[in-house]
Amino acid sequence: MPRRYLFYVEQNYCYGILRPIQNVLRSRGDEVAWLPVGDAFDRGGFEAGERVFDHVREAIAWSPCAVMVPGNFVPGFIPGIKVMVTHGLISEKRRKKDGVIYSFIERGLFDLYITHGPNTTTRWRQMADEAGYFEVAECGWPKLDPLFDGSLRRNASAGPVIYFASTFSPRLAAAPRLFDTVARLVAERDWQWRIQFHPKMPAAVTDRYRALSGDRLRVVDGHDTLQLLLDADVMLCDTSSIISEFALLQKPVVTYRNLSPRPYMIDVREPSAVGPALARALQRPPEVMRAVAEHARETHPWTDGRSSERVIEATDRLVESGLGHLRPKPRNRIRHWKMRRALRYYRLFPTR
Incomplete structure (x- = not known):
């Protein structure tokens, strides 16, 4: 039955x-x-x-x-x-x-x-x-x-893809604090930005980022994150469990003022450090990638x-x-x- x-x-x-x-x-x-x-x-x-x-x-x-x-x-x-x-x-x-x-x-x-x-x-x-x-x-x-089961495929991209995911908590959210930094990097670097906001993110913040939309930046709506995780080369985040999801794919994460930074993260405390940290992450530093692999074994060994x-x-x-x-x-x-x-x-x- x-x-x-x-x-x-x-x-x-x-x-x-x-x-x-x-x-x-x-x-x-x-x-x-x-x-x-x-x-x-x-x-x-x-x-x-x-x-x-x-x-x-x-x-x-x-x-x-x-x-x-x-x-x-x-x-x-x-x-x-x-x-x-x-x-x-x-x-x-x-x-x-x-x-x-x-x-x-x-x-x-x-x-x-x-x-x-x-x-x-x-x-x-x-x-x-x-x-x-x-x-x-x-x-x-x-x-x-x-x-992990092969049902998703990565999309092709014109350049390195940065996935920016920000939580909504005023105490933790990176998006309100990094707007000027992201705007500058969009203009200066040949990177592709995919930005996804928590549903509770204030419209005053999301509207500013939407105004940057163009060939190098796209704000992604909806609650599905899997394709974004797969397509991105590096994640930019603050303090969120999605950091762990991304690292499970053996990819580096740059965090902005994470509450409890770990060795597998490249954590920065100032907006001016975000660009250099992302550039470093795209090089996949061996010591960071070893920490990423260890984190994956402890967090989600099932592949x-x-x-x-x-x-x-x-x-x-x-x-x-x-x-x-x-x-x-x-x-x-x-x-x-x-x-x-x-x-x-x-x-x-x-x-x-």
Whole structure:
């Protein structure tokens, strides 16, 4: 009998993370449905033939065996085991109130956490041993499957390609601080610029860059990053998990005032240093490339393009074994009530 898997999604990046899983599930005859939640998610990105629910009541009635979530929250009242499929590779961003790295915040909502490599698996397994109410499986990140399975091809370019990706946080964002630098480099260097902004980047910033658009610079809209990662020779960024994604392709990254610069990054603190750093990165310095390779081994050693299959296998093992061997999850009454209120669903709290 085919199984049913629900994708609970709140952000547009979920498309790229979950569609490789959907492809595998469909290929073996299983059923998939999406439950988009919140105003931040663009429902216009769905493709013909994808099952989409309008309300959580439909998802509950559908009774999936598992709920897969590239995010931090999931309602406990939807049937099925709850699987957190990470929404990004490990980042050094920390929660202000206690300094905890966001990649290691556990909220007592999931039964299974998917990790992408040793630098996340080790800590999550320690947390699982301490908590006792969830499991951990290292599978790699499904979003990256198309980069490794040969389904994407690099586009030809007239010159070296610089991919500039900036986060939106006023405290961290490079884009507002580097506009004059980028404008000068566009005029002086025969480089091709591809610029992509976080959806929350202020229009006052994005409009300035769009005004530079021409033969050497293009602002790329949308939430899909894979083709940009593949096409670029060097990345320019600030503090974002996409830095790790790019480095997995054995390419150098220049960062501007990164919160926790690592050996595989060429970090600069002043705008005037950006141009020389990019020129150096294009030469692929041996010491930097060795650090890039080590980072890839620790972050995402899976290069076979089959992470989606491993996620499904880990999920199915827990579906088949059940949750009886795990401790009950925390009740989280306030958090669950907030989710019920947001989803307009007010039945009794589940026992687990």
